[in-house]
Amino acid sequence: MRTTVKSIIEKYNNDKTRLMDILIDVQKEFGFIPDEAVEVIAEGCGLSKVDVNQTLSFYHFFTKKPVGEYAVYLNNSAVAEMKGFASVAKAFEEEAGCAFGEVTEDGKIGLHETACIGMSDQEPAAIINNVVFTNLTPAKVKEIVGQMKAGKDVKEMISAKGDGKNANELINAEVFNNIRKKGEVIFSDYEIGTALKKLGTMNPEEVIDEVKASYVRGRGGAGFPTGLKWEFCRKSEGTRYVLCNADEGEPGTFKERVILTEVPKLLFEGMAVCGYAIGSKVGILYLRYEYKYLEAYLENVLAEMRASNLLGKNIQGIEGFDFDVRIQFGGGAYVCGEESALIESAEGKRGEPRNRPPFPVQKGYMDSPTVVNNVETLCSIVKIMNKGSEWFTMMGSRESAGTKLLSISGDCKYPGVYEIEWGLRVRDMLEMVGAEDVQAVQVGGPSGVMIGPKDFKRTICFEDLPTGGSIMIFNNERKLIEDVVTNFTDFFIEESCGSCVPCRAITVLLRQRLQKIIDGNGVMSDIDELKDWAEKLKVANRCGLGQTAGAPVLTTIENFRDKYEALVQKDIDFDSGFDLEASVQASCAFVDRTPNL
Amino acid sequence: MSIFKKIFGRKSSKPKVVEIEKEEVTVEDKKIIVEEKEIKNKTMSEKIKFTIDGKECLAERGQNVLDAALDNGIYIPYLCHVRGVKQAGSCRVCNVKVAGRTMTACTTPVAPGMEVENNTAELRELRLTIIEALFVEGNHFCPSCEKSGNCELQALAYHYQMMVPRFPYAFPQKKVEADNSKILIDRNRCVLCKRCIRSFKDENGKSYFAFTKRGHKLEISMDKEIAANLTDEKAQEIMDTCPVGALIKKEKGFDEPIGSRKFDKQAIGSDIKSVV
Numbered sequence: 001m002r003t004t005v006k007s008i009i010e011k012y013n014n015d016k017t018r019l020m021d022i023l024i025d026v027q028k029e030f031g032f033i034p035d036e037a038v039e040v041i042a043e044g045c046g047l048s049k050v051d052v053n054q055t056l057s058f059y060h061f062f063t064k065k066p067v068g069e070y071a072v073y074l075n076n077s078a079v080a081e082m083k084g085f086a087s088v089a090k091a092f093e094e095e096a097g098c099a100f101g102e103v104t105e106d107g108k109i110g111l112h113e114t115a116c117i118g119m120s121d122q123e124p125a126a127i128i129n130n131v132v133f134t135n136l137t138p139a140k141v142k143e144i145v146g147q148m149k150a151g152k153d154v155k156e157m158i159s160a161k162g163d164g165k166n167a168n169e170l171i172n173a174e175v176f177n178n179i180r181k182k183g184e185v186i187f188s189d190y191e192i193g194t195a196l197k198k199l200g201t202m203n204p205e206e207v208i209d210e211v212k213a214s215y216v217r218g219r220g221g222a223g224f225p226t227g228l229k230w231e232f233c234r235k236s237e238g239t240r241y242v243l244c245n246a247d248e249g250e251p252g253t254f255k256e257r258v259i260l261t262e263v264p265k266l267l268f269e270g271m272a273v274c275g276y277a278i279g280s281k282v283g284i285l286y287l288r289y290e291y292k293y294l295e296a297y298l299e300n301v302l303a304e305m306r307a308s309n310l311l312g313k314n315i316q317g318i319e320g321f322d323f324d325v326r327i328q329f330g331g332g333a334y335v336c337g338e339e340s341a342l343i344e345s346a347e348g349k350r351g352e353p354r355n356r357p358p359f360p361v362q363k364g365y366m367d368s369p370t371v372v373n374n375v376e377t378l379c380s381i382v383k384i385m386n387k388g389s390e391w392f393t394m395m396g397s398r399e400s401a402g403t404k405l406l407s408i409s410g411d412c413k414y415p416g417v418y419e420i421e422w423g424l425r426v427r428d429m430l431e432m433v434g435a436e437d438v439q440a441v442q443v444g445g446p447s448g449v450m451i452g453p454k455d456f457k458r459t460i461c462f463e464d465l466p467t468g469g470s471i472m473i474f475n476n477e478r479k480l481i482e483d484v485v486t487n488f489t490d491f492f493i494e495e496s497c498g499s500c501v502p503c504r505a506i507t508v509l510l511r512q513r514l515q516k517i518i519d520g521n522g523v524m525s526d527i528d529e530l531k532d533w534a535e536k537l538k539v540a541n542r543c544g545l546g547q548t549a550g551a552p553v554l555t556t557i558e559n560f561r562d563k564y565e566a567l568v569q570k571d572i573d574f575d576s577g578f579d580l581e582a583s584v585q586a587s588c589a590f591v592d593r594t595p596n597l
Numbered sequence: 598m599s600i601f602k603k604i605f606g607r608k609s610s611k612p613k614v615v616e617i618e619k620e621e622v623t624v625e626d627k628k629i630i631v632e633e634k635e636i637k638n639k640t641m642s643e644k645i646k647f648t649i650d651g652k653e654c655l656a657e658r659g660q661n662v663l664d665a666a667l668d669n670g671i672y673i674p675y676l677c678h679v680r681g682v683k684q685a686g687s688c689r690v691c692n693v694k695v696a697g698r699t700m701t702a703c704t705t706p707v708a709p710g711m712e713v714e715n716n717t718a719e720l721r722e723l724r725l726t727i728i729e730a731l732f733v734e735g736n737h738f739c740p741s742c743e744k745s746g747n748c749e750l751q752a753l754a755y756h757y758q759m760m761v762p763r764f765p766y767a768f769p770q771k772k773v774e775a776d777n778s779k780i781l782i783d784r785n786r787c788v789l790c791k792r793c794i795r796s797f798k799d800e801n802g803k804s805y806f807a808f809t810k811r812g813h814k815l816e817i818s819m820d821k822e823i824a825a826n827l828t829d830e831k832a833q834e835i836m837d838t839c840p841v842g843a844l845i846k847k848e849k850g851f852d853e854p855i856g857s858r859k860f861d862k863q864a865i866g867s868d869i870k871s872v873v
Contacts, residue, residue, distance in 0.1 A: 048799075048820040050807035057809040333811075350808065355686040355704035498789065498808070498815030499687045505730040508813050509764050529763075536726055539699040540689050577765075 004029060005037045009044040016045040017366070019055050019348030023062050024289075024329055032066045058350040058497070059331025060114060061289050068103040068110020070148045072096075074126040074136075077116040077251045078446075078487040079409045079472055083123040084137070089113075091138035095145035109148055115334060115491055116251035117290040120409035120472070121178045121416050129154045130292045134174050165261050170297035177258050178416025181432070183403040184395060185383050186376065186419055192265050193308070195385035196316045199276050207277040208234065211381060214389035215401040220245055220337070220374035221444060221468030222544070223400075226381070229371055232361040233278045236369035240280035242271050242323075243365060243372045245342055246287045249334035250445035251491060252470035255405035256375040258417045260287075260294055263379065264301045265310070268325055270378030272311060273385055275323035278371055283325040286342050289332050298327060334495035338543045339372040340364075341497070352497045353543035376405055376469070397423030400461040408433050410442075410473035422461040430456065430473070437475045440560070445470035446488035447548035449555040450480070480556060481563055482518050488552035489514065496545065502537050503546030510534060510553055521577040522568035530564075531557050647711040649673075649693075656707035663691050663702035666715070672866035673715050674724060674753055676731075676840055677790035678703045685791040688731075690724050690753065699723070721757065728753050729762035734813075736768060736785035737841075743850035744842030746858025750788055751841075752865035772816070777824035779832040779847055784816050787843035796838050797831075799823060805835075817843070 008025045012018035019041070026037050033056055042049045056062045061073075072092060076085060089111075093099055096109040103110040119125035122134035131154045133144065140159065147157045158174040161167040166175045179187065199207065212227030233240060244267065248256040259267060271283040287294070302325055305311045315321045328346050330336050336345045340354035343365050364370025380402055384392045393401045400422035406429070409415045413434025420429070430438055442450050443460065444467040451458070451465070458464050474484060489511045498504040513530055516522050534550025534557075541547045557564060569575060581595050588595050644655040649662075649671050656665035664680060666673045676688035686704040693702045694714035702713070714720065731737075731750060739745045771784040789808070794817065797805035809818045827835075829846075836846040855861070 046801060046803070048803035048805075048807075048823060050809075050818050050820040051804050053809050053818065054804075054807035058811050350811070355684060355701070357706065493812060496812040498810075498812045499685070499791075501687070501689050501727050501730055501734075501788075504789070504813055504815060505734040506726075508767070509730065509733070512765065533726075536723060540692055540723055540727065542686055542689075542701070 001030070001034070001036055002040050005040040006044060009041060014044050014046075015348075016047055016051075017348045019045065019047075019052070020059075020328065020331060020345060022348075023056055023059075023331065027062055030066075031069065031071070032063045035064070054350055055348060059289075059333050061332040066103060066107060066110070067112065069108045070128055070154060071110045071112065072126055072128050073112050073114040073117070074100070075115070075117045075119065075123065076113040076487075077120065077123070077491070078484050079120045079252060080116075080123040080125070081483060081487060082410060082474075082478065085124050087138050088124045088126075088136045088141055091141035092145065095142050096148075109145070114290075114332070115495065116249070116253075118248055118254040118257045118288070119175065120252050120254055120407065120470075122176055123409070127290060127293075128157075131155055131158065132173050132175050132293055133158065134176070165297070168297060170300055171261065171294060173293055175257075175261075175293075177262060178414075179258060179262070180408075180414050180416040181418040181420065183405075183419030183421070185392070185403040186259065186263070186266070186379050186405055188383065190266070190383065190386060192269065193310050193316065195269055195273055195382045196276075196310060196318075198385055199273065199321065200316065200318045204234065204277045204279060207273065207385070210389050211277070211384060214384045214392040216377065216380050216384060216392065217400065217462060218374055219376035219380070219404065219468065221250070221447075221466065223462045223466055226373065226377055229361060229373070230274065230277050232359070233369045233371045236362050238368040239282075239366070240278050241365040241368060241370040242274045242278065242280050242283040243339075243342065243346065243370055244271055244283065244285045244375060244378055245337060245339060245372055246285055246291070246375050247330055247334075247337035247342060248288055248291075248375075249337045249495075250447060250468055250470050251488075252407060252409055252442065252445050252472045253468060254407045254409075255417050255469050257291060257294075259375050259379060259405075260291065260298065264298055265305060266379045266382055267375055268302065268305055269310065270373075270381045271325055272315060272323045273381050274371055274373065274378060276315075276318075276321055278369075280371075281322045281324070283323060284346055284365070285325055285327045286336070286346055287327055287329055288336075289330050292329060295327065295329075302327075333497075334491075335497050335543070335545050338545060341543065342372060343370065350497065352499050353545075355542065374468075395421050397421075397459065397461040397463065399463040404460070404467070405469050406460070406467070406471050407469050408471045408473070410471075411435060411438070411475035411478070412473050420460070424460050425456070426451070426458055426460065426465070427456040429460065429471070433473070435473045435475075438473055439476045439478060440474045440480055440484075442470070442472040442474070442484075443467050445472075446491055447544065447551055449551065450484075450559060451555075452559050455559070480560055481514070481567065485552045485556050486511070486514055486518070489549075492545070492549040492552075496549065500541045500543075500546050502540040503549055506533050506537055507549045510537075510550060514553070516575075516577040517564065517567050519577070520567070520569070521575045522564075523573055523575050524565070524568055524570065525573065526568060527557060527561070527564045645707050645709045647707050647709065647713065649713045649715050650717070660707055661703055662693060662695075662705045662707055662711075662713055665707050666702065666713075667869055670870055671715065672869040673702045674756060674866060675703060676749055676753065676788060677792060679792050679796060679838065682792070682795045685795060688788065688790050689727055692720060692723055692727075694720060724753075725757040725759060726763070728757060729759060729764055731788050732759070732762045733764040733766045734769070735787065736771065738785075742786065742842040743845050744786075744839075746853070746855050746861040747851075748842060748860070749840035749865060752860035755860070756865050774819070775847075777819070777821065777827070779827040779829070780819065780824060780835060781845040781847055782817070782819060783843050783845065785843075786841045787817055788841055789815055789817065790840060792838050792840060793817065793835060793844060797835065 098104045100111045124136040125134045162175040217223040313322045333351045336351040341351040345351040360370045406418045534554040537550035654669040675691040677685045684703045686701040691702040774782040793806040832846045
């Protein structure tokens with residue numbers, strides 16, 4: 001084992017900033033990361049063992065115990081639950097003969113739950129040894145488990161090939177693009193390399209001016225003006241970096257998966273344009289571990305682009321324009337979608353968001369000026385370069401130029417990816433996707449807002465309802481508090497880095513109080529307390545995750561207060577929620593006594 | 598105000614001021630003192646003006662709001678901050694408000710003309726909420742803790758007059774680690790402030806302490822090899838750095854009895870106000 005681990009470390013030049021890659025490779029090699037490997041890694045990279053363990057234990061897909069020869073990671077997101085998670089999970093447990101969180105005695109099959117894997121339009125879905133299985137049913141699970149027991153290669157177990165490039169031999173996945181509406185920016189036809197050629201006639205400042213004039217704002221959800229970000233970075237001294245955020249962890253989002261599958265060259269060209277504008281030679285695509293199945297395909301795309309001088313040295317004959325991209329995989333952590341946490345992770349550390357200032361444009365990756373842009377943002381840049389900023393500003397709403405990719409899932413006829421112009425009314429969107437009898441729409445994922453029919457006249461744009469792209473639809477049969485708010489809150493508890501006290505501790509307390517209400521022990525003041533605590537989360541935490549961890553509770557109390565009120569007792573003011581009789585039952589049974597209260 | 602003082606009727610004693618005794622001031626020493634004064638005078642002219650709760654303050658360029666406040670004799674409560682060590686901004690107790698936005702004083706550099714809100718009802722309430730959350734998240738049994746009276750969490754609870762936390766106690770199961778010869782790690786009392794993580798690295802930059810896991814499962818771990826080679830002085834330093842009783846030097850827990858310890862004599866932060 002020692003020699004294998006040593007050779008893995010050497011592959012990354014014993015560089016501690018490549019700890020993520022080392023851990024990914026060791027996990028893949030042994031199916032877990034044994035203590036002995038931690039020792040060798042620590043020694044090889046000049047770290048203490050606790051240094052290695054702190055990164056290792058942060059990420060969902062790194063484990064200290066074997067995860068099973070076939071490691072099943074079944075998605076437990078709210079949409080997955082709506083689409084049959086429970087029956088699929090039950091089928092897995094029955095067929096495999098072990099419970100979730102366990103591995104079968106022979107070590108063959110391990111069952112694990114995982115947060116949204118970016119397949120909300122084809123749930124229930126699972127990842128087994130980096131191969132994605134979609135549209136799962138109990139019958140399909142029976143077949144899959146049978147094949148696992150027979151020792152079949154997991155790649156040969158998929159039942160259908162997806163559409164578009166999903167069928168490419170390097171992807172070969174049972175994943176569907178479901179592109180329902182193509183727009184003018186991301187999915188319009190274009191000639192690869194046009195933007196890069198154009199750079200020969202422009203200096204970097206002119207490129208930044210063009211981006212600024214387009215008013216394009218960050219597509220990840222925060223909406224920071226991209227041109228300004230580039231300008232700040234260019235003005236900072238040091239080796240500069242372009243990081244593309246492809247962590248796409250917000251439950252219900254899957255549009256980046258489709259971009260990476262169908263138009264990856266558009267993205268890499270956008271990264272190169274950014275490199276030219278800010279004066280950077282190094283680009284890093286930070287890709288979520290859940291999309292590992294795209295690795296071979298994307299590496300091949302990069303190789304093709306290098307071969308045709310779209311990446312590499314003196315790109316498109318422009319003297320001194322050198323730029324290349326490497327792919328950095330994550331290890332399963334939602335918080336790494338936050339740009340400074342992403343940088344920490346890319347440096348081989350725990351994905352804990354940094355304090356600001358300094359901002360990444362001043363001190364980012366390797367403490368150097370860094371631009372972190374979303375996949376969709378960088379793709380938009382290429383089209384802005386090709387067609388001009390004026391063309392771009394003709395689309396969209398007053399403060400939101402251009403188009404937006406929406407990942408729409410939940411209760412609708414046509415889940416999938418839609419490229420819309422900013423400013424679309426929610427009502428029109430619902431009609432477009434074939435959603436009827438709608439009770440609520442979650443705009444922007446769990447960290448966004450849940451709105452009801454009275455708000456369906458509102459529009460999707462930065463100035464009204466901003467979104468990074470996640471839209472989940474719930475019809476009137478869904479139990480919003482019992483099933484959705486609890487699922488979202490569990491997600492935030494699971495994904496908190498734990499650094500800030502309020503995010504680490506108060507989220508758990510919110511969840512307990514929710515359960516008290518759901519169990520019928522709630523009183524009116526519980527609703528006000530929930531609201532108070534969630535509001536405090538909003539102001540007291542460092543990063544976007546922590547600040548929005550109370551959003552599911554807060555926005556449902558604002559928009560669906562009647563649902564909470566229907567669950568609480570109105571005739572009493574106080575209920576401890578503590579049932580003494582039930583609590584002493586086990587001990588009484590043990591000593592053969594009846595509770596004497 | 599110490600509750601023990603009331604109960605036991607101890608005389609209130611003035612805080613001990615640590616004075617460095619010098620046998621004689623040499624010419625060399627005088628020269629250094631003069632030089633230091635000159636440097637101080639120089640930087641004085643470059644100080645930045647800002648206000649805390651309306652009171653005019655001066656800060657060094659690049660100084661954070663928390664350090665600047667303390668230097669100006671204004672107490673902003675904190676738990677994770679250690680002067681001179683890279684800020685964590687993790688306890689969130691030092692949250693202040695600037696231009697309507699809440700931010701941690703320890704991670705916010707002072708800007709000229711900045712108007713900082715500190716001792717407001719809203720912020721006191723926010724800080725109390727955080728302290729209460731810390732109490733229920735761990736297992737803090739003050740009467741049996743070696744750090745009682747020297748514990749900053751306990752002192753903050755007194756400072757904010759916490760009676761009983763508004764949250765239900767979680768009574769979590771936490772691991773206690775006593776397998777090295779110098780330090781006892783009691784995770785029941787740990788507030789995950791990262792002081793130990795940030796303060797102690799060896800000569801090669803390797804960490805003594807680090808987090809493991811994340812979220813509500815987060816815990817501190819100590820490197821076993823490093824722990825095996827600790828000196829007594831280092832162990833004491835580690836114990837003194839911990840704001841609570843999570844890291845205890847073995848064999849000898851305390852010198853002072855409960856009732857005459859640091860915060861028994863003087864409430865936390867009250868020494869700050871006497872600076873100016």
